[in-house]
Amino acid sequence: MTTAHDYSYGIDPEHALKYAIQHHSGGRTEIVEGVISTMAPSWDHENxxxxxxxxxxxxxxxxxxxxxxxxxxxxxxxxxxxxxLAVAPKELARGGGALLPDQTLLIVEVTSESNAETDRVVQRKRYAEYGAPLYLLVDRMDKTVTLFAGPGRLGYTEVDGPHPFGTPVRLPEPFGIDLDTSGL
Structure with missing residues (x-):
């Protein structure tokens, strides 16, 4: 008798699920806490x-x-x-596979009505847990921008914001630039 966790056939469910997502034909598809969703961003989101x-x-x-x-x-x-949007070293981006969050320099998520809470809470927690150094949340529902830094297992230790759209937001080193948020 086979149980739900019997991997005697050598199939790891995590690997199989991620393989299927990578090799399906279609748009941008992701898995958030085991839930598969295909994204079709609106033009204002892309802007x-x-x-x-x-x-x-x-x-x-x-x-x-x-x-x-x-x-x-x-x-x-x-x-x-x-x-x-993510920023990664060119040499890592040439590998052809997925990157890990700690291999990025910056991750940007822009909320939509359908995923705002996921970007605000779930993804922020996972990006911190997996070491993404900077997470910029552009919250179109609240019309704010928040920068999270100092990742750790319990979340980000530094929070700059939320700042209303139109307020310059400083991206720390290695960027060292101020973002103009008036066009968001």
């Missing part, structure tokens, strides 16, 4: 991410990094995220 990307690109290039919305894996969990 907010693009506003951030445009401002950080010169510094990202100086740092030898790239921006994108590539896959982020959370080993030993049922999480596989596709951030709205």
């Amino acid at each position: 907010a991410a693009e506003e951030i990307r445009d401002q950080i690109t010169p510094r990202v290039k100086e740092l030898g990094c790239v921006t994108g919305s590539g896959n982020l894996d959370f080993p030993k969990s049922s999480n596989w995220y596709v951030p709205d």
Whole structure:
């Protein structure tokens, strides 16, 4: 008799689920706490991410990094995220696979009505737990921007914000730039 946790066939459920997500044909798909969702961002959502990307690109290039919305894996969990924007070292981005949150320099999530609470609470907790050094939350519902830093197992230890749209937000080193949030 086989139990639900019998891996005698050599199939690891976490690996199988993440493999299926990576190899399906379709849009941006992620797994948040075991729930699979396909994302279709609106144009105003994409605009907010693009506003951030445009401002950080010169510094990202100086740092030898790239921006994108590539896959982020959370080993030993049922999480596989596709951030709205992430900054990673170019040499790591060339590997072809998913990155780990601690391999990024910055992760940006832009809320939508359907996922605002996930971005605010669940993803923020997981990004901190897996060592993402900076997490920028662009909350379009509240019209605020919050920067989280100092990741740890219990969450981020430093919080800058929430700042209303229009307030400059300082991205610390290695960026060392002020973001203009008026166009978000």
